[in-house]
Amino acid sequence: MRPTSVLTRCAVAAAATAAGLALPAPPASAHPLDQLVQQVYLTPAAASLEVEVGLTPGTLIAAAFARTIDTDGDERFSTAETAAHAVALKKASSLLIDGQAAEIAVTGANYPPYDLLAAGGATITIHATTPLNADSRQVAFSDHYEVAASSIVQMAVSLSSDATLTVGDITHTRDGRTITVQLASGTPARAGKATPTDLRSSSAGTDMKARMFGALRSPLTSPWSLLILIGVCALLGAFHALTPGHGKTLLAAYLVGTEGTPRQAIMLGGVITVMHTSSVLLLGTAVLLAGHYVLPGILIPTLEIAAGAVVLILGVRIARRRWSALRSGNHDHDHSHGHAHDHHDTPGHSHSHGGSAVAVLDAGRSPKTTSAPGKTKTGFREIAGMGVTGGIIPCPEALSILILAVGLHRTALGIAMIVAFSVGLAAILVGLGLVLVTARTTILAIKPAGNRWFGTRLPMLSAFVVVTLGLIMTVNGVLHAVDESQLT
């Protein structure tokens, strides 16, 4: 395989986003003790060739091997170090399909903790893929990766239950460093049965993620299959939004103390979708074009700091305004009949937080107001600002899809999948926002006596929580940035 620059960058990005791919960390075998075991599995699957490389250092050489990856000697593996190692491994491999050099895209990497690898108790696993046509007849994969210690390279062909090609003769040459596999048409007679879903995956999200990656490698047979794929992507985005994080605490804390409208929540969803899609595309493009110089591991903490700072500033503004309102006695503003309020000097604003948070505007108005901030210039700017903080940090899953799509020359499909993913993600957050907005209004309608609590203490408490969360986000971003800056 030609170690093209794009491929190298794919390896960088894929290694950097390995956590998002959530590959299970395999247990290691301990022996041979004084060698690096490089175990390669080639799997001809439906329309693709999957490559898995496992590196297991024997206990006698494990510490020295780990140090070759830990280039700054801090006894930790940083994103930059594992990315650089994945690139080295990638460059040292090559693939020929029917005698022609073929590109391969790294789709995932799993690096165990430094201390475990250094003790000889773990395996590094790299996953890669390349398209494989139904008329392909031979693949030859070579592994030239060398380390100071001697290596034993073992290669095997693993059968896939969805393969459309039969595996024929297998030959090993160059001390096992090259494997050549003959292929023929037809479903393999002895293909292993697929591992049942309950053993292969424990979550719907993981299953769908596998489907997304699989779909990228397989040809779309009909418009319906495209629609189904888009739907799956949207569902994955929705599932992703339901995982811990994503600003739901912030959203709840904010909304219970404010008076957003459903319209504002929906507008915000649109902004987040656009922002998250743009963010993935921009960061993905930067990674692909600038390679080693724009590492997500450095850029993302920067974005976290920015998003955290915005939340912090907004939180402080909310707190100050509400405190002023309380002091001036202008606080009991959400009567059951609903009317416009006297907050035109600070006509609603909003916030969100890194990782795709969402919030509904602090409109300072009842739902019946005729001048919702979304309709004003200032209000729109604030919704936009909120959407930026909510969508600025791209999810690793989405970034992985883009990078794999580019590697497989299916960029347009990849972008469509990312848009769908973002829509699904935003839909859940907006839905949550709508539930909270509606719940607040309903409670007030049922129990107007609660006005005092809702009108005075809760807005201040929510503002305090927003400030706190903004502070946490910012500090986290700074800590991540400090970690990464030590590596460059």
Added chain:
Amino acid sequence: MPGTCAPLATRRSCLAGAVSLVLLVTGGCASDDGDSGAASTATSSSAATATASASAADSSTGSSAAVLSTAQALVTLLDDTQKSAVMGERTQANLAQWSNLPDELFKRAGLRMDALNDQQRAGVLSILKAGLSADGYRQVVAVTTADGVLKASGGIDLDFGADHYWIRILGTPSATDIWTVQYGGHHLALNLTMRGSTMTLAPTLWGAQPASYTDASKTVEPLSGETTKAFALVDALDATQQKQAILTSEIREIVLGSGQDGKTLAAEGVKASTFTDKQRTLLLALIEEWITTVNSGTAESKLAAAEKNLDRTTFAWYGATTIGQPIYYRVQGPTFTIEFAHQQGQGANAGGITHIHSIYREPGNDYGAELSS
């Protein structure tokens, strides 16, 4: 030494050096010389207990119903804390939590034998007797005893030994639903999965170090049949068949070890369809050696399937064909995959024939995957 590597962050790194040292000092992976040295220590209390139990197992027949009743009996012997430790959810992550590494390098779950009282330990062994054949149970005892021999031979303790084996039950023991009993440690990972009257041992890791030792004046070789019958087969092949069987590049470690669940290897080596009757008999004898570790009722149907598919079976080899030399071999059929690898390091750390890793799997049926659908 582990004891001096106190901070957790550096402990494992220190272990690398510790492992190096112990292997150099003890020759744990070294040579046959180690066996005789180890022999005098083979009768540690744990080993003796296990051996005695092995004798008691001779009369056991075994069945999934017997496994169920013995497992339920064990649970009644445990306190609440022990119960919560030994019972786990049957998830892929839990099922896959086994390795050929000692406890210092690999975190296991469940209850370790050295933490149980005599009655509880007997309860665990009863489960194994119920699930395995008498030969299979003897093999378990021989493997675990070897770990005690290795430990007693000196060097730095990486937390392994004859009683450093863990029992774990994944899923709820049931006469109808699927559930799994795991028993494993440094050189053994038994995965016994039941559903109704059906049962499988796939995947099960069998290891041995030392692969030969003396216990009560008798030589014990935990994987003797698996070794000698493979040499008998390869030596019975003609030159053409041997050329087809012997891989052109070296394999030193089993390919489908821990962490490789769900994989099915493409066939390599010589096809059994080319075998003479004598060669077929030798091949069946080798396969039988592996399959009959499980109780006879289960083994019978698995042997029948193996024999029925004999023509679709392949045999691959790497290494010399003279017994006493380190080798790798693989036997694959539609219903099973067997791998055997002498650990072949270099220099002072050469494992050679005194150190074996091997695995038994069934394609598509890891942890009874076929039983669960």
